[in-house]
Amino acid sequence: MTATTIDTAARREKSRWAGFGLSERQAWSLLFVAPYVAIFIGFVLFPVGYSFWLARSPHLYVELASDPIFLRTVINTFVFLVVAINVKMALALFLSGFFVQKRWWVKVLAVLFVLPWAVPSIPTILSVRFMLNPEWGVINQLIFAFTAEDGPNWLNDPALALSLSMLVHIWKSLPFWTLILLAGRLAIPGELYEAASVDGAGAWHRFRYITWPSMSTLYVTCTLLSMIFTVGDFNSVYLLTGGGPADLTHVLATLGIRYLRLDQVGLAMASIVCALPLILPLVYFMMRRLSR
Amino acid sequence: MSPRRVLRNIGFESGLLLIGIPVLLWTLIPIYHMFLFAISPKDAAFSGQLWPTNPTLRNFETVLGQKHHFLNHFWLQMLNSVVISLGTAAITLFVATAAAFAISRLRMKGGRLVMNLALLTYFIPAAFLAVPMYKTMGMYGLLNNDWALVLAMATIASPYAIWILRQASDKLPVELDEAAMIDGASPFQLFRLIYLPLMVPSLIAVGTYALLLAWNEYLYAFLLLSKNTAITLPVALGNFLSADDSPWELLMTAGFLYALPPAAIYYAFRRYMSSGLTAGAVKG
Numbered sequence: 001m002t003a004t005t006i007d008t009a010a011r012r013e014k015s016r017w018a019g020f021g022l023s024e025r026q027a028w029s030l031l032f033v034a035p036y037v038a039i040f041i042g043f044v045l046f047p048v049g050y051s052f053w054l055a056r057s058p059h060l061y062v063e064l065a066s067d068p069i070f071l072r073t074v075i076n077t078f079v080f081l082v083v084a085i086n087v088k089m090a091l092a093l094f095l096s097g098f099f100v101q102k103r104w105w106v107k108v109l110a111v112l113f114v115l116p117w118a119v120p121s122i123p124t125i126l127s128v129r130f131m132l133n134p135e136w137g138v139i140n141q142l143i144f145a146f147t148a149e150d151g152p153n154w155l156n157d158p159a160l161a162l163s164l165s166m167l168v169h170i171w172k173s174l175p176f177w178t179l180i181l182l183a184g185r186l187a188i189p190g191e192l193y194e195a196a197s198v199d200g201a202g203a204w205h206r207f208r209y210i211t212w213p214s215m216s217t218l219y220v221t222c223t224l225l226s227m228i229f230t231v232g233d234f235n236s237v238y239l240l241t242g243g244g245p246a247d248l249t250h251v252l253a254t255l256g257i258r259y260l261r262l263d264q265v266g267l268a269m270a271s272i273v274c275a276l277p278l279i280l281p282l283v284y285f286m287m288r289r290l291s292r
Numbered sequence: 293m294s295p296r297r298v299l300r301n302i303g304f305e306s307g308l309l310l311i312g313i314p315v316l317l318w319t320l321i322p323i324y325h326m327f328l329f330a331i332s333p334k335d336a337a338f339s340g341q342l343w344p345t346n347p348t349l350r351n352f353e354t355v356l357g358q359k360h361h362f363l364n365h366f367w368l369q370m371l372n373s374v375v376i377s378l379g380t381a382a383i384t385l386f387v388a389t390a391a392a393f394a395i396s397r398l399r400m401k402g403g404r405l406v407m408n409l410a411l412l413t414y415f416i417p418a419a420f421l422a423v424p425m426y427k428t429m430g431m432y433g434l435l436n437n438d439w440a441l442v443l444a445m446a447t448i449a450s451p452y453a454i455w456i457l458r459q460a461s462d463k464l465p466v467e468l469d470e471a472a473m474i475d476g477a478s479p480f481q482l483f484r485l486i487y488l489p490l491m492v493p494s495l496i497a498v499g500t501y502a503l504l505l506a507w508n509e510y511l512y513a514f515l516l517l518s519k520n521t522a523i524t525l526p527v528a529l530g531n532f533l534s535a536d537d538s539p540w541e542l543l544m545t546a547g548f549l550y551a552l553p554p555a556a557i558y559y560a561f562r563r564y565m566s567s568g569l570t571a572g573a574v575k576g
Contacts, residue, residue, distance in 0.1 A: 028479040029400035036391040036450060037406065043447040044413050047424035054427070098311050109312055111559075113319050118558035120508040122526045123547025126533075127326040130540055138325065141340025171322065232417025234511045239530070253419035257511070260423050268423045275420065283415040290411060290455075 055269035064270050073250040074274075076162055080237075080251050081227055084166035088174055089223050095174070096181035097211070117175040125168055125239040129155070132164065132240075158248035161241045165249065169236035173229075177222055184218040185211065221289055228282050231275065326551075329544035337541045351545040360542055362532055365520055372438065372517075373507055373524040373550075379442040380449060380506035381499045387446065388453035388498060389491070393483050395454070396461035397469060407458065414451035419511060421448070426515045440516040441524070445509060449502040460494035461487065497564040504554050525550045 064070050099110050116124065131137045132154040140151035155161045192210045201209070234253045237243065243250040243258060250258065252275045259268035329337045330351055332344040353359070358366050391410075395403035425444050426435075434440035468486050477485070488495075510526040517523045523531075529550065532543040558565065 025398055025479065026401055029394040029398035029403070032390040032394035032398065032479075032483070033400060033403070033406055035387045036410070036454065039387060039443070039447050039450060040409060040413065043425065043428065043443060044416075044421070047421070047428040048416075050428065050431075051424035095311075095315065098308065098315070101308060103308065106308070106312065109316060113315060114558070114562075115319060115323060115555065118504075118555050119323065119551045120510075120526060120554060122510055122529050123326055123544065123551050124322045126529065126547065127322045127329070127544060130329070130544075131322070131325055136338045136340070138340045138342070145340075171318070175319075228415050228417060232419040234419040234422075239510075242533075253417065256419060256423050257515070260426060260515075265423065265427060272420045272423060275417075279415075279417065279420075283412065286415055287408065287411060 051269045052273070054266055055273050057266065060266045060270040061274070064267055064274065067267075069247045069250060070255065070271065070274075072248055073252060073255045073271075076249060077231070077251040077253075077275075077278075079162065080166055080169075081230060084169050085223060085226050085230055087166075088170045089177060089219065089226065091170070092174055092177040092181050092222075093215075093219060095178045096185050097207075099178065099182050100185050114175045114179070116172050121172060121235040122239065124172070125235060128164075128168055128171075129240050155241055156245050158245060161245065162237075162249045165237045165240050168240050169230065169233055172236065173226070177226060180222055181215065181218065184215050188214045221286075224282050224286055228279065228286065231279060326544045326548055329541045330548045332541060334539070334541050337544075351541050352549075355542055355545045355549065360539060362528075362535075362539065363542065363546060365528070366525075366546065368521055369523055369525045369528045370550075372522065373526075376438055376441050376445070376513075376524055377503045377506040379438070380445040381503040383442060383446040384449040384453050384502035385495060385499050388450050388457055389488070389495065390483075391450075391454050392457035392461050393487055396458045397464075397482065397487060398479060407454065410451035410454050413447070414455070418448060422511055422515055425512065429516055434516075436517055436519050436522050438517075438522070441506070441509075441513055444512050444516060445502070445506040448512075449505050453498040453502060456498055457491065457494055460491060464490055493564055496561060500557060500561045500565060504557065507554050 099106060099113070131139050134140055134151065134153040134156070137154075139154075143149070143151035152160065154164060188211065193206060196206050196210060232253055233251075234257065237249060237251050238254045238257070241249045243254050247258070252271060256268045256271050259265070259271060328342070328344070331347045331349070332341070333346065333348055333350065336344040336346070355363055355366060358364055391406065394400045395407055400406070425447075429435055429440045429444070432440075434443070464487070468490075469482055472482055472486055508526070509524075510530060513524045514527045514530055517527060520528075525546070529543060529547055532538045532540075
């Protein structure tokens with residue numbers, strides 16, 4: 001049976017292109033793909049290859065390891081990934097269950113909810129940054145008005161500043177992942193829930209035995225994809241804390257740029273090479289999922 | 293309905309409200325704060341009022357009239373942003389449409405490899421590619437040139453664009469191509485007369501994606517462009533931070549103006565965006 005299928009497929013393929021012969025089709029396809037290949041070679045392959053070459057010296061890694069900021073950065077990146085992404089995805093899963101409800105005001109809210117994602121990061125993150133200003137920011141002014149005491153110096157405490165960067169990151173990208181998970185929820189056939197209701201299943205059981213099994217693959221894919229994106233998230237940290245105080249809130253995304261601006265390209269690349277063991281398994285996994 | 297059922301419904305509805313109200317506040321506070329600054333005189337903005345006693349449009353006048361030294365080139369920088377975004381969208385569309393056509397419709401040999409390389413590029417975190425990109429643009433002599441940013445953004449936008457377009461293109465029936473070829477159409481005619489017209493919704497989605505990506509980009513813009521007359525708006529906004537006594541009310545006003553076009557474009561093309569872009573992600 002397989003042999004005949006292949007045979008028909010092959011014949012069909014052949015007849016499809018009989019018009020202008022195989023080589024002509026290949027020539028055209030090369031022509032069409034050429035612009036992308038040129039961009040890929042010029043702006044991905046060459047830069048990446050060149051940078052690996054710049055980062056080839058073992059000395060760089062010794063120097064990097066002896067930089068206390070680097071160790072701190074690795075820890076920060078790890079905390080950022082584990083905490084921010086899991087909180088964000090759990091919230092997105094929860095909120096997708098909220099936005100699936102059919103109410104007119106939920107629909108209106110869904111439209112507004114996308115704003116953080118639709119609006120550029122710079123003005124909104126800077127807006128948050130000023131809200132957190134210890135003297136003039138609205139948050140500390142409100143704290144003072146209610147308690148007659150000075151609020152904390154938010155961005156001057158490394159732990160607090162990093163947590164706030166995570167919060168900004170969540171604020172910015174929560175809508176996107178909520179929408180994706182919402183699309184996943186909408187794809188679950190409604191009959192499943194009706195049948196479960198007839199059987200008297202409560203909300204928790206409906207989630208546990210219907211929603212979660214149909215969405216777990218999507219949820220895991222989204223989490224991994226979000227990890228890859230978040231490793232490259234420069235804005236949430238840089239625009240809020242600038243890596244400060246005392247370079248204690250850097251993540252790998254901002255550290256590379258910091259070295260670059262100090263004209264230490266070798267170190268910048270070495271710090272990125274050090275992130276590869278973290279990234280490559282994720283990328284491998286995502287490639288297997290998506291390139292079908 | 294039994295009283296118990298009514299009670300349970302009330303409980304559920306108020307539960308929804310208890311989620312909805314915090315979600316609304318969480319979403320809008322930073323944006324409202326930005327808007328508040330834009331319509332407040334400086335002293336009111338800094339005094340922590342939740343609504344200014346005398347709302348004013350003075351800040352907008354200052355920004356649009358370029359009447360502050362931080363904003364001397366506001367309109368030029370806005371124009372740079374527009375040109376770079378449109379350029380990115382055009383190049384991304386050109387490159388990705390052609391590549392997806394070769395891979396999906398012409399069944400190119402090695403098409404799978406090209407697709408995988410593109411996907412691999414998509415998975416390089418943007419901040420990591422920035423360092424190599426900066427060095428290379430320097431070698432090409434493109435620093436401080438609009439083209440540097442346009443090409444960098446097209447490089448970043450193309451992989452996802454190709455992926456989305458290939459998926460959309462795979463859904464078009466093969467019989468269309470077959471019929472056209474029986475009538476003697478060349479591959480280029482297939483591209484122009486069959487493929488392009490049928491792909492319009494996906495092309496709009498991809499074009500919007502590239503446009504917004506370039507408009508919103510900060511990191512690459514501030515690395516690749518530095519002259520005051522060459523930078524885009526986000527870089528100009530970032531430069532406000534270099535001074536201690538920055539006019540934050542003007543920063544927020546300019547930021548508000550800068551945030552309007554992408555929000556408007558997003559909502560205008562939301563239909564295409566959500567069907568085109570989320571479909572790709574959900575499939576995974």
